[in-house]
Amino acid sequence: MIQFMNVTKTYTNGTKALSNINLTIKQGEFVAVIGLSGAGKSTLIRCINRIHDISSGTLLVDEVDVAKLKGRHIRKFRRRIGMIFQSFNLVTRTTVINNVLVSFVPGLPLWRKLTGIFHKEHKIKALEALDKVGILDKAFVRVDQLSGGQQQRVALARTLAQNPDIILADEPIASLDPVTARIVMDDFQRINKEMDISVIMNIHHVEIALEYADRVIGIRKGEVVFDGEASQVTQEILQEIYGGKWEAEKAEMEEQAAYV
Numbered sequence: 001m002i003q004f005m006n007v008t009k010t011y012t013n014g015t016k017a018l019s020n021i022n023l024t025i026k027q028g029e030f031v032a033v034i035g036l037s038g039a040g041k042s043t044l045i046r047c048i049n050r051i052h053d054i055s056s057g058t059l060l061v062d063e064v065d066v067a068k069l070k071g072r073h074i075r076k077f078r079r080r081i082g083m084i085f086q087s088f089n090l091v092t093r094t095t096v097i098n099n100v101l102v103s104f105v106p107g108l109p110l111w112r113k114l115t116g117i118f119h120k121e122h123k124i125k126a127l128e129a130l131d132k133v134g135i136l137d138k139a140f141v142r143v144d145q146l147s148g149g150q151q152q153r154v155a156l157a158r159t160l161a162q163n164p165d166i167i168l169a170d171e172p173i174a175s176l177d178p179v180t181a182r183i184v185m186d187d188f189q190r191i192n193k194e195m196d197i198s199v200i201m202n203i204h205h206v207e208i209a210l211e212y213a214d215r216v217i218g219i220r221k222g223e224v225v226f227d228g229e230a231s232q233v234t235q236e237i238l239q240e241i242y243g244g245k246w247e248a249e250k251a252e253m254e255e256q257a258a259y260v
């Protein structure tokens with residue numbers, strides 16, 4: 001369970017990215033965070049695994065007070081929280097399985113990880129993770145030979161291999177075409193439902209967010225302006241979240257979808 005209690009985040013340059021956030025996210029929820037660019041979505045997600053420190057309030061993850069963690073406790077805590085990025089964050093000049101195997105040796109420098117000799121049990125776990133996202137047959141292919149969608153699935157497999165309770169996803173489908181985006185979203189949904197892993201996703205594509213997420217959190221200027229079931233989100237609510245710019249956002253999304 002993730003609990004934000006009166007959480008505020010002000011960056012060192014004075015930008016107030018989050019104001020007075022109060023949220024409770026239960027284990028196993030699939031939450032989409034939506035809102036205009038600059039609204040604070042990414043900051044909200046990144047406070048959960050302490051990429052960013054909160055400025056005031058309390059943030060609890062399974063009763064752990066995140067702000068109070070230090071040193072190796074932060075690293076240990078982060079092992080339970082997978083993170084997926086828009087840019088995949090893979091080493092493209094090596095094989096798929098090597099990219100998944102790095103999740104088993106978090107403390108080593110990257111070059112040691114990639115030249116490392118891995119235990120058989122790690123290799124089996126890595127192959128199982130690839131199987132869960134449907135790309136077992138690509139295990140020994142170099143990542144740069146894969147499509148964007150397949151690369152995002154490798155990133156998802158790498159996160160799964162770390163056996164997380166929570167997956168944070170920051171615009172995971174932003175650079176994918178609509179068909180591939182849905183394939184990746186299907187993976188997220190299956191992982192969420194079958195493995196009871198919470199998914200908290202910052203996502204630009206509102207239509208897809210409403211289709212896949214159970215719960216939608218709308219952020220505007222650092223504040224939660226909507227929090228409810230995806231089925232409750234109306235055009236009026238979207239206008240509120242997007243500060244009256246919803247029609248323009250929608251047109252832009254449709255245009256982008258037509259081009260890719």
Ligand code: ADP
Nearest residue numbers: 011013015017036037038039040041042043044
């Ligand atoms: P979103 O993910 O909704 O686009 P962000 O969380 O990235 O929004 O940003 C929220 C606000 O905080 C914006 O005004 C942004 O410019 C600012 N911001 C984000 N990261 C930093 C940073 N590292 N330093 C200063 N300001 C930042």
